[in-house]
Amino acid sequence: MDPRLCAQDILNCDLCEDTVVQMYCNLCPMNLCKSCVVEHISDVSRRHDVVPFALRRSMLVYPQCSTHSEEHCEMHCEDCNIQVCPKCVISETHKRHHFKSLQDLVNSKKECIEQERKRLKETVYFKIEDIVTEIETQLAEIDGEYEKLTSEVTKQGEELHSEFDKVIQKNKEEINGMRNQHRDALNKHLNDIKKLDADVEQSISETEDILQSKEVNRSLSYKIKSEKFTKLPSKLIFKFPVFTGNNDRDQCSQLFGSISPLSITTEEHGYTMETPEAEYCPPVKPLLDEPELITNIDTEYNKLYSVTCLSDEEIWTCGNSKIMKLYNLQGKLLKSIQTKSGIKPCDIAVTRSGDLVYVDPDARTVNIVKNKQIQEVIRLQGWRPYNVCSTSFGDLLVTMHSDDKQSKIVCYSGSTEKQTIQFDSEGKPLYSSGYITYISENRNLDICVADDGASAVVVVNQAGKLRFRYNGHPSATKKLFYHFFYNQGSFKPGGITTDSQSQILTSDTNNNCIHILDQDGQFLRYIEYSDLRRPWGICVDNRDSLFVAELYSGKVKKIKYM
Template identity: 70%
Template sequence: MKDRVEKNQPDYITDWKVTIMETWMGLDQNYIDSLVETLSISTKEHDFTMNQTPEAVSCPPMKPLLDEPELITTMDTERELLGRITCLRDEEFWFCGIYRYIFLLNLQGKLIKSFTTKSKNRPEDIAVTRSGDLVYTDPGKRTVNKVENDQIQEVIRLQGWIPNYVCSTFSGDFLVTMVSDDYKQSKVVRYSGSTEKQTIQFDSEGTPLYSSCSSVSENRNLDICVAVAGAVVVVNQAGKLRFRYTGHPSTTKKSFSPSGITKDSQSQILTADWNNHCIHIIDQDGQFLGYIDNCNLKDPWGLCVDTRDNLFVLEFSSGKVKKIKYM
């Protein structure tokens, strides 16, 4: 495991900095910068107000990365070609893959429940809301659906766009990645229920941010992290590009191919690099921290982290889930 590196300062400046400097003259500049990140910021460019939640801005005790990550246990789902895993509880997990059903297993591999999608189509992605309800995307029907009390209800239906990946945010919104009907454009859209609140598609120069999205996650600092073809693209809550991570020379013997993406209590970003059979760990500013490649990973795809910062890695080809301690 590589040593931590010093974090860069945020690459964005807001009008709040001016207000802070005028109000608290004489404060250390670094302290002012740190305050900027935790305040509510409004942006006219995206017409979206950034409101931090207490859970998102809380600072848990620092946990150092282990020099050698430890494989705690391996669970066999007895199903191959699974791409998505999400934690319901610390030892219960929802899964989906190339099939039309979604199922819940405990850490011992025991089936708790399963159901078939309403349309009988294959789900592309799954997520769990803060209240514990399951959400899944149905590209065939162009819908995002929620499962509440074992009842499937359509939440979002798109026209001209196909939904791919979804995550539930700290505020209770949904972030949905989608591709246009002609597969030439991609974007991330924020929804409150069925109401569209924000669209993120281009950087400040009008260049598309995303192509071939494969996963989306919201970090604890409310950055939006998206795995795309050959990179992890991170924007702040207002949709402004913060950085692109394109791999690290020590890990990418083959081309960097991120698939699943998640975050932990330290706001570290973890992404599965299936082409190099390892997990990359970067900090919230895009600095490479280390990687996990010693747990005999093969085709790692889906990722999730439990409340104790244990990492669960779903292998696409084998359907096995590996529980790894890395902090």
């Protein structure tokens, strides 16, 4: 049943305020009774669209034009950065200007607001709830710890008999004083956290209210506040007092012992919250019509497999060698690390903390480099790891093949297996046998794989459910010199990465170009150069600059495409 026809709260006419609403003006917007319709439309300075209330349209409430009072602003002039009506659009003032629909801007902004609401509700709120629980648990444990301390003092007093009664009493009073100090400090800290909890709930409620609102300016004027809540409160670190007994009976006070003072310190980053970059609402960046080649870095590999960004100024590379190399953008070699097994790595990645991870299929291991020391994180049996990426939550996604040629993806938290992705909802393999190549996590937490054997990009959601497959775009097919030897022309995905717009980029080694898709798998355009040859591993830095590893030239090309 149409919810607009359901019996809910009785609405009255906005003009007379006494009669039940029967009509509705879509353009104003306003609830009207039949008697007030004539009065309403008598205002000829504005357009009207009066319909029966049940047939009203759900429309945005556009602001009135400051230049043409009878019109509503439905567009935004990008050149003047103002809202304009249809008459403004065709006026000489805005001739040859660029416009965007306010509807589109509102939809985009509400997507950001929805992401903020989701982040506040699903991440920040629950993390603060965990902190509240932790502090309440500490409060519950205070009496037990101090009772234990009191028992130690009492035991020492009993052993030394009545001459120490005064000393015992003094120590107990100190304990009670510190107990109160400890409790007061924790209670104050708890109240501060609960106040922050209430602020988050209020922000969630505010975002939900704006998401339901049709008013343009409410959405556009909303200021994103998630950064305010990103920094969690400081954590109080308590060190319980310790009773130290003394068996020297020469002096009563020294013989009995003493209690160390209560220690309360503040640890600025004691609480941590892992927040996926998918929650961030980035500004819209248009794709360049002509991508620009920024720099060329020669890595001196005879075959170059992977490139990954350590920062916007430094890149790790690996190729047909046991040595992994770190370069700056001027092409200077900054660091070299040899694999633990002395065998070439298959793929590399950089964790959120900046550590290098590499995959060794021959040793069946995934390893991490910390302070030049190589630590084995994962060791497999019956399977070989091939490619790896670090997720926004700090986990590792690893592609692997079994000895009998099955393929799957496994998500690891440290050395612990959290999730396996191998089959679709019908029990069929998601990935081709033994050919799966590079992997990347998108901002919306989709898992994107360049499946070489299937000649497809395979994308599943965070739960491992298939979202779509991309099998190339017809206009990419080219007749190249090496067609006879390499089956040139067919789509062959190699490396894969994603950017701040949740766009998916994959290298097409057969056609010497990069495909750009939106997050739903729709083809957008290519990145190609006359001298781009056999692109393989790719990555994007924080500024959305693209780095392309050429398989045979051993060069890394930095390309600006947005």
